Amino acid sequence: ERCVGPSDEASNYGHAREELLEPLKISPRNIRRIRGEANPKKEAVRYAAVLKKELPKQNGLPRFDCVILGIGEDGHTASIFPANAATLLQARALCAVSKQPETEQTRVTLTGPVIVNAASILVAAVGKSKRKIVGEIFSGARCDDTLPAGWILSRASDAAVFTDV
Numbered sequence: 001e002r003c004v005g006p007s008d009e010a011s012n013y014g015h016a017r018e019e020l021l022e023p024l025k026i027s028p029r030n031i032r033r034i035r036g037e038a039n040p041k042k043e044a045v046r047y048a049a050v051l052k053k054e055l056p057k058q059n060g061l062p063r064f065d066c067v068i069l070g071i072g073e074d075g076h077t078a079s080i081f082p083a084n085a086a087t088l089l090q091a092r093a094l095c096a097v098s099k100q101p102e103t104e105q106t107r108v109t110l111t112g113p114v115i116v117n118a119a120s121i122l123v124a125a126v127g128k129s130k131r132k133i134v135g136e137i138f139s140g141a142r143c144d145d146t147l148p149a150g151w152i153l154s155r156a157s158d159a160a161v162f163t164d165v
Helices: 012-021 040-054 112-116 128-139 148-155
Strands: 066-070 095-099 106-110 120-125 159-163
Touching (some): 040 095, 128 148, 128 159, 148 159
Parallel strands (some): 120 159
16 A cells, blocks of 8 residues: 555555445445555554454465455566565565655555465556566566566466456
8 A cells, every 4th residue: 555545546545445345335344454644664563463363364374365466567566566576575574664666655565475375366457558567477487576476476376367468
């Protein structure tokens, strides 16, 4: 989640609420969001505690039924960018603070082990600008920590990528 309030145009939660949660009539009492408006370091710790409390465990980690991700043109996913991937893809922490390398926008993200531990991962890679990165991922050429989305997809037990490229 970007470190902005839930009504900010850049909020991932705001988009999810408008496009998915409200149309599906998901009760707010069933939503556990990352609070982008909070202090990022404290929020990463708070949200990790929420995961430990609310989710079942598998492989010693909280397990989501499904994680929905996107892929950036640089191959980032969640808020794990190539510049910070070596640390965040294999972090021991469940959640961490990340910075978008170009804008330096602060974000709170799930780490690689938590994402890969999900029962299912759904990934959207939409738009012609994603053609090159999708090709790199599916060729298997870059499934290491230089390409976070490739690393995640190569380790996921069940993943589906939705693309128009």
